[in-house]
Each structure stands twice: as C-alpha cells, then as structure tokens.
Amino acid sequence: MTTELRRLRNYIDGEFQDAADGRTTEVVNPVTGEAYATAPLSGAADVDAAMAAAEAAFPAWRDVVPAERQKLLLKIADAFEERAEELIAAESENTGKPLGLTRTEEIPPMVDQIRFFAGAARMLEGRSAGEYMEGLTSFIRREPIGVCAQVAPWNYPMMMGVWKFAPALAAGNTVVLKPSDTTPASTVLMAEIIGGVLADLGHPKGVFNVVCGDRDTGRRMVEHPVPAMVSITGSVRAGMQVAESASKDIKRVHLELGGKAPVVVFEDTDMAKAVEDISTAGFFNAGQDCTAATRVLVHESIHDEFVAALAKAAAEIKTGAPDDEDVLYGPLNNANQLAQVSGFIDRLPAHAKVETGGQRVGDKGYFYAPTVVSGLKQDDEIIQNEVFGPVITVQSFTDEEQAISYANGVEYALASSVWTKDHARAMRLSKALEFGCVWINTHIPLVAEMPHGGFKKSGYGKDLSAYGFDDYTRVKHVMTSLDG
Incomplete structure (x- = not known):
C-alpha cells in the first residue's frame, strides 16, 4: 500500500x-x-x-x-x-x-x-x-x-x-x-x-x-x-x-x-557558562547555522580542561524526532548534507582526535551525533571550510596575537565571539576580529534592530x-x- x-x-x-x-x-x-x-x-x-x-x-x-x-x-x-x-x-x-x-x-x-x-x-x-x-x-x-x-x-x-x-x-x-x-x-x-x-x-x-x-x-x-x-x-x-x-x-x-565563526576563549572566562552556551550555540539546528559556534579557539592553559568539559556536554546532547521534547536538534536536512558532514570526519588528518560523536545516529533519516574534534591545525580542511553540521572543532592558542591570527585566518567573516572577563581585552578583540558580528560572553542571539551580515566570502x-x-x-x- x-x-x-x-x-x-x-x-x-x-x-x-x-x-x-x-x-x-x-x-x-x-x-x-x-x-x-x-x-x-x-x-x-x-x-x-x-x-x-x-x-x-x-x-x-x-x-x-x-x-x-x-x-x-x-x-x-x-x-x-x-x-x-x-x-x-x-x-x-x-x-x-x-x-x-x-x-x-x-x-x-x-x-x-x-x-x-x-x-x-x-x-x-x-x-x-x-x-x-x-x-x-x-x-x-x-x-x-x-x-x-x-x-x-x-x-x-x-x-x-x-x-x-x-x-x-x-x-x-x-x-x-x-x-x-x-x-x-x-x-x-x-x-x-x-x-x-x-x-x-x-x-x-x-x-x-x-x-x-x-x-x-x-x-x-x-x-x-x-x-x-x-x-x-x-x-x-x-x-x-x-x-x-x-x-x-x-x-x-x-x-x-555562510560562515566559520571563531569562538575565542581566554583563560579567565567562566568555563562552565562558556561550555554550556558554546555547546548549545554549536549544535542548535544540527549546526546548520551560518553563525554556529563551530570553531573554538582556547587558551593553552585551559585547553585540556575545556576540551574534556565540552566533550562531556556534547555527549549529553540528544538528537531525535521532532516530537521528542528532550532533543536539542533534529536531522541534517538531506542525504547530500549527511554525506558532506560524514566526509569531513572521514577525511580528518592523523593528528586530529574525535573526542565524542563522529558517526551517524540510527538507520533511517539523516541524524548525526554531536561531535567534538581536537588536535587540529590552522590549515586543516575542517578548520578552513564550512561543515554545516553538528561538529565543533577545538584549537589551542598561546596569546592574544595568535588568537586573532587564527580567528581571522579563514575566508569567511560572518560572526564571532570572545569569552573573557577582561573588558579591555574584549574591546581589543571586537576591533581586531574581521567579522560582521562580534559577541562578547555569548554567541548566536540576534535582534531585529541590529544588522546581520558579513565580510569577505x-x-x-x-x-x-x-x-x-x-x-x-x-x-x-x-x-x-x-x-x-
């Protein structure tokens, strides 16, 4: 029938x-x-x-x-x-x-x-x-x-x-x-x-x-x-x-x-809040958002702790059917998009580490697990290109200058965020980051009164x-x- x-x-x-x-x-x-x-x-x-x-x-x-x-x-x-x-x-x-x-x-x-x-x-x-x-x-x-x-x-x-x-x-x-x-x-x-x-x-x-x-x-x-x-x-x-x-x-x-939003996390941030907000902003709508918090840059002094906390938070996020009230996001939109996201993970270089996720969920539909990848270098494909899926990458930086260089070192320039309690540092970064939007200690809110749009590609x-x-x-x- x-x-x-x-x-x-x-x-x-x-x-x-x-x-x-x-x-x-x-x-x-x-x-x-x-x-x-x-x-x-x-x-x-x-x-x-x-x-x-x-x-x-x-x-x-x-x-x-x-x-x-x-x-x-x-x-x-x-x-x-x-x-x-x-x-x-x-x-x-x-x-x-x-x-x-x-x-x-x-x-x-x-x-x-x-x-x-x-x-x-x-x-x-x-x-x-x-x-x-x-x-x-x-x-x-x-x-x-x-x-x-x-x-x-x-x-x-x-x-x-x-x-x-x-x-x-x-x-x-x-x-x-x-x-x-x-x-x-x-x-x-x-x-x-x-x-x-x-x-x-x-x-x-x-x-x-x-x-x-x-x-x-x-x-x-x-x-x-x-x-x-x-x-x-x-x-x-x-x-x-x-x-x-x-x-x-x-x-x-x-x-x-589209975008490849850098999320710059300094050592003085409120880590628990940053992890919670970034994981939500990265995985909401299955990461199919031009402003998604997908490219996290973390100060080397807190890198390992942050990665562990982010991976733990990601592993607790649920994807599933629309009527399930406990899910944060549903499937990827189509079979081609599922193949694209899977391809990025399949092609990861040997120095990359999948901290959690990295696989399709279920045997029907286009669901993909919340994924965190660490150990990446600036010129890696997954850093430079838009994945448009539930994948967050993490890189380490040593100082403010390197953070800015990494953040700006992609062809996209739509959105970004800075996480720090240092007001002067936040102001310096908001000037230096070449993106149409810079959030400070938050990521992804939009209001009708403020413009949305980027630079570069x-x-x-x-x-x-x-x-x-x-x-x-x-x-x-x-x-x-x-x-x-």
Missing part, C-alpha cells in the same frame, strides 16, 4: 499553480528519508509568469503610502501568530526540527521581525533638504528598487523567507521568492497566508509570488531581465555564480554566504535592522531652482 504524496504548488499572481510543463520533484522528510510531497520543478515559463506578475503589480504597490504597507505587514504578523501551529508543522516536516524549539525559537522572532519592518516602512529617511548651491535646493528621495528575486536556504526556510520578503515589501518592492528544493512546504504555506492578507486589503495579487524548483530555477530567476535586485542566502559557490550572472545586466545583489549586504531595510531602497537626488 502506498501513501499518496501531498501536492505543493507555486503561488503566482494570487493563484496556486502547477509548473507549466507539469514537472515535479519529490520532497523528502529528513526524519524518515522518505518522500511526503511533490513540488513544482519550475521552468522558464513559470519564472516568466511570476516575474510578469511582480512587474505588473509594482507600480501600484510602489505608490501605496507607507502606512498602508505597514498595515499589510502587521496583519501578516498577526496571521502568522494565528496560524503558528500550521507553520510549525510544515517547517518541522521540511527540516525535522523539534516542534517545541520551532515554536519558541522561530515563530516569536519571525513575528517580531515582520513587525519591525512594518515600522521601518514609515521611516524612509534621507538627509535634510538644503541649499548647497546658491539659488538651488537639494533633497533626497528614498525609493523602492523594483522587483526583487529572492532565494532562501534550507536551514531556516521560514525565518530566512521573512528576512527577505519583509524588508522588500516594507520598502515598496514586489517579490518573487524561491525556497530550497528540499524545503518548500512552509514557504508555500506562507504564500497562502500572505496572499490572503493582500486580498483582504485589496492590494495587487502579484506583490508576493513563490516559485518552487531547483538550482536551474534559481538561475533562471537571477538571469531574468525583470528583477532589479537579487538576494540569496546560500553557499559561497552559489553567491559567486549569482554575482557573476547579475553583473551582466548590473542587477543589485545581496549575498549572505561571507558576502555583502545586511539582513535585519534599518541597514537591511536600506538595502531594499535606492537613493535619488532631486534639485530644484528657487527661481520658480
């Missing part, structure tokens, strides 16, 4: 639609490794239709006053709260995330972030008008960019979707959003909710569109002539391809491309905050003669 797979559909111009050519791809639940749904494998015709809908809706949406855009976003936030359990169920089926943690750690921030950008819609500020040349007054207009093509990742399908559509809509842009091919379910549900609010308020149907598909679908979106901006959260390789493609017609590009542009809002606007200088 076979179970009929649920059919997910694109959302284009206010209507749910199959791919024009009828092609689909199976969507797999990472807890079981079995398919539970099909989603459109969208081609050129589907991308064309979504872009046409967004382009047609843009003039009217651009001219909606900020207070009305705020109203839309506030109603979307309310609707997300009202339908939270549906969103949680869809996200958990997408990703295998624990239901309880999705309820407490994702829904409230998402709703708060939408409400923040609802307020930002009414804060389109520019420099004050003035006479910078005799007889002429200059002022600044902040305007929406146009149609935004947005590609969300599979590690946080809902939340990253919010980070993309909320500032874009708040600024007066229209959106075509593509979820990952492995996690479309919650995005399709968000489209249903957002589309309902747009209809209730009488706004154009094409303001928000969702196109499901694979990398080729995303490539077609990036190459399409309509979007004025492309935003992607993904791998460095994907970001490079997007930037290269977008350069051909000078699209604006917004890239968040972690990309450019900011999510969240007024800076993230500004990225979805363009600046126009207007000058008028005072002579009439």
Whole structure:
C-alpha cells in the first residue's frame, strides 16, 4: 500500500499553480528519508509568469503610502501568530526540527521581525533638504528598487523567507521568492497566508509570488531581465555564480554566504557558562547555522580542561524526532548534507582526535551525533571550510596575537565571539576580529534592530535592522531652482 504524496504548488499572481510543463520533484522528510510531497520543478515559463506578475503589480504597490504597507505587514504578523501551529508543522516536516524549539525559537522572532519592518516602512529617511548651491535646493528621495528575486536556504526556510520578503515589501518592492528544493512546504504555506492578507486589503495579487524548483530555477530567476535586485542566502559557490550572472545586466545583489565563526576563549572566562552556551550555540539546528559556534579557539592553559568539559556536554546532547521534547536538534536536512558532514570526519588528518560523536545516529533519516574534534591545525580542511553540521572543532592558542591570527585566518567573516572577563581585552578583540558580528560572553542571539551580515566570502549586504531595510531602497537626488 502506498501513501499518496501531498501536492505543493507555486503561488503566482494570487493563484496556486502547477509548473507549466507539469514537472515535479519529490520532497523528502529528513526524519524518515522518505518522500511526503511533490513540488513544482519550475521552468522558464513559470519564472516568466511570476516575474510578469511582480512587474505588473509594482507600480501600484510602489505608490501605496507607507502606512498602508505597514498595515499589510502587521496583519501578516498577526496571521502568522494565528496560524503558528500550521507553520510549525510544515517547517518541522521540511527540516525535522523539534516542534517545541520551532515554536519558541522561530515563530516569536519571525513575528517580531515582520513587525519591525512594518515600522521601518514609515521611516524612509534621507538627509535634510538644503541649499548647497546658491539659488538651488537639494533633497533626497528614498525609493523602492523594483522587483526583487529572492532565494532562501534550507536551514531556516521560514525565518530566512521573512528576512527577505519583509524588508522588500516594507520598502515598496514586489517579490518573487524561491525556497530550497528540499524545503518548500512552509514557504508555500506562507504564500497562502500572505496572499490572503493582500486580498483582504485589496492590494495587487502579484506583490508576493513563490516559485518552487531547483538550482536551474534559481538561475533562471537571477538571469531574468525583470528583477532589479537579487538576494540569496546560500553557499559561497552559489553567491559567486549569482554575482557573476547579475553583473551582466548590473542587477543589485545581496549575498549572505555562510560562515566559520571563531569562538575565542581566554583563560579567565567562566568555563562552565562558556561550555554550556558554546555547546548549545554549536549544535542548535544540527549546526546548520551560518553563525554556529563551530570553531573554538582556547587558551593553552585551559585547553585540556575545556576540551574534556565540552566533550562531556556534547555527549549529553540528544538528537531525535521532532516530537521528542528532550532533543536539542533534529536531522541534517538531506542525504547530500549527511554525506558532506560524514566526509569531513572521514577525511580528518592523523593528528586530529574525535573526542565524542563522529558517526551517524540510527538507520533511517539523516541524524548525526554531536561531535567534538581536537588536535587540529590552522590549515586543516575542517578548520578552513564550512561543515554545516553538528561538529565543533577545538584549537589551542598561546596569546592574544595568535588568537586573532587564527580567528581571522579563514575566508569567511560572518560572526564571532570572545569569552573573557577582561573588558579591555574584549574591546581589543571586537576591533581586531574581521567579522560582521562580534559577541562578547555569548554567541548566536540576534535582534531585529541590529544588522546581520558579513565580510569577505561571507558576502555583502545586511539582513535585519534599518541597514537591511536600506538595502531594499535606492537613493535619488532631486534639485530644484528657487527661481520658480
């Protein structure tokens, strides 16, 4: 007896639609490794239709006053709260995330972030008008960019979707959003909710569109002539391809491309607190977080003690099914990711030591044990490249200078943290660390009011905050003669 797979559909111009050519791809639940749904494998015709809908809706949406855009976003936030359990169920089926943690750690921030950008819609500020040349007054207009093509990742399908559509809509842009091919379910549900609010308020149907598909679908979106901006959260390789493609017609590009966060632990830290917080920040969401505390640098005087304590804490962390209230994290997202994480451990050099973990858990789904690896050198593969799994590496350093050198000695530059009771040292490190965020005696908290985004190969542009809002606007200088 076979179970009929649920059919997910694109959302284009206010209507749910199959791919024009009828092609689909199976969507797999990472807890079981079995398919539970099909989603459109969208081609050129589907991308064309979504872009046409967004382009047609843009003039009217651009001219909606900020207070009305705020109203839309506030109603979307309310609707997300009202339908939270549906969103949680869809996200958990997408990703295998624990239901309880999705309820407490994702829904409230998402709703708060939408409400923040609802307020930002009414804060389109520019420099004050003035006479910078005799007889002429200059002022600044902040305007929406146009149609935004947005590609969300599979590690946080809902939340990253919010980070993309909320500032874009708040600024007066229209959106075509593509979820990952492995996690479309919650995005399709968000489209249903957002589309309902747009209809209730009488706004154009094409303001928000969702196109499901694979990398080729995303490539077609990036190459399409309509979007004025492309935003992607993904791998460095994907970001490079997007930037290269977008350069051909000078699209604006917004890239968040992963990280390799250094966690610098000095000898005067509160070790018990550091171990507890770092293990949680490293293994939360199975380490599938661009800011995860995955690369720990510990002063040599406390290295051995710290490694033992971290390994003990990791061994006590549990992974398992979404309805198990005792688990910190669920499975890796897909079979390819399981293979990638396993490969890093399989290829460890002889001088490395697996302190705990290092193996798959169970015989179905994509679960991986919390893993701590010590004895590593700065040029080791697992230090230089993003694992994106429940693996924390530990290195030893001798002094502040070496700690900074090790921390900065990777191609990523998204997030970092410093653990010390010495305020002056913390300030020196916060200046020296070349990362978009530096936490002090904590790791991973984010707030809507502060920017998230990195340097180097972690990309450019900011999510969240007024800076993230500004990225979805363009600046126009207007000058008028005072002579009439």
